[in-house]
Amino acid sequence: DGGITQSPKYLFRKEGQNVTLSCEQNLNHDAMYWYRQDPGQGLRLIYYSQIVNDFQKGDIAEGYSVSREKKESFPLTVTSAQKNPTAFYLCASSIGGPGGELFFGEGSRLTVL
Amino acid sequence: GIQVEQSPPDLILQEGANSTLRCNFSDSVNNLQWFHQNPWGQLINLFYIPSGTKQNGRLSATTVATERYSLLYISSSQTTDSGVYFCAVVDRKDPGNQFYFGTGTSLTVIP
Numbered sequence: 001d002g003g004i005t006q007s008p009k010y011l012f013r014k015e016g017q018n019v020t021l022s023c024e025q026n027l028n029h030d031a032m033y034w035y036r037q038d039p040g041q042g043l044r045l046i047y048y049s050q051i052v053n054d055f056q057k058g059d060i061a062e063g064y065s066v067s068r069e070k071k072e073s074f075p076l077t078v079t080s081a082q083k084n085p086t087a088f089y090l091c092a093s094s095i096g097g098p099g100g101e102l103f104f105g106e107g108s109r110l111t112v113l
Numbered sequence: 114g115i116q117v118e119q120s121p122p123d124l125i126l127q128e129g130a131n132s133t134l135r136c137n138f139s140d141s142v143n144n145l146q147w148f149h150q151n152p153w154g155q156l157i158n159l160f161y162i163p164s165g166t167k168q169n170g171r172l173s174a175t176t177v178a179t180e181r182y183s184l185l186y187i188s189s190s191q192t193t194d195s196g197v198y199f200c201a202v203v204d205r206k207d208p209g210n211q212f213y214f215g216t217g218t219s220l221t222v223i224p
Contacts, residue, residue: 031210037154042199042216048209056209088154098143098203098210099163104156 003027004105006091011110013085021076021108023091029103030096032074036060037088037107046089049074050096078110085112115140115204119215126190126222134185134218136200144203144212145176147185151196159185159198190222 004025013019025032031050035043045058049068063082068074074093078085089108094100116139126132136145147159160167160174162183167174171190176183187194197217203210 033212035214043201043214045211048211050210058211090154090156092156092212094210094212096210098205100144100210101158101161102144102146102201102212103158104148107154109154 004091004093004103006089006105006108009106009108011108013110013112015112016080018080019078019085019110021078021089021091021110023074023076023105024072025074025091025093025105026072027093027095027103028071029093029100030071031094031100032068033092033094033102034058034064034066034074034076035090035092037090043090046076085110114207114211115142115202115213117200117202117213117215119198119200119218121218122216123219124221126220128190128192128222128224130190130222131186131188132190132220134187134198134220136183136185136202136215138181138183138202138213140181141205142178142181142202143205143210144201145178145183146201146212147174147183148199148201149194149196150199150217156199187220190220192222192224195220195222 033048034046047066049055
């Protein structure tokens with residue numbers, strides 16, 4: 001089945017540790033996105049990539065890093081510099097361009113103890 | 114960036130009732146989508162509707178692009194309709210084609 005797979009679904013980490021969230025898509029989409037959602041809030045854009053080997057910061061990029069070495073993959077690293085990393089992280093993709101429809105993975109819930 | 118406002122922020126309905134959710138945006142858009150976030154957090158695509166009207170079962174949506182708003186209609190609501198409804202838009206002037214989300218409408222349908 002075509003879709004977006006995020007892993008792990010749940011992750012617990014100690015403060016000060018870096019963690020990497022995986023996002024893989026087999027939809028042949030050019031554009032990929034990472035969003036953060038806090039309880040009771042909307043979605044905020046962390047990073048996005050419109051093409052392989054290129055990505056741009058979103059509204060809340062500080063404390064996060066990404067790479068886009070393959071079209072199918074867009075991993076997100078939550079670094080120790082992120083002050084409040086506990087959140088729900090959502091990966092999405094679209095065909096790219098102004099009219100592309102956005103599709104989401106199931107999300108990864110990160111809790112920092 | 115473009116501003117996206119949704120109303121009402123919260124809505125409680127009796128099962129079987131109808132409702133209208135609204136999304137206002139501050140500038141011209143290339144793309145507008147409605148999503149339903151279920152209790153497990155997953156975002157489900159409801160409509161891709163930059164303009165015009167679409168229907169899917171009990172749900173329908175209308176976007177009036179020239180007046181910068183979109184409406185989502187839910188008829189004969191069911192408890193499974195509960196969750197948060199988001200609209201998202203792409204600013205026509207944004208070369209990065211970012212999606213901007215509203216803050217959502219939280220819907221609770223009670224039996």
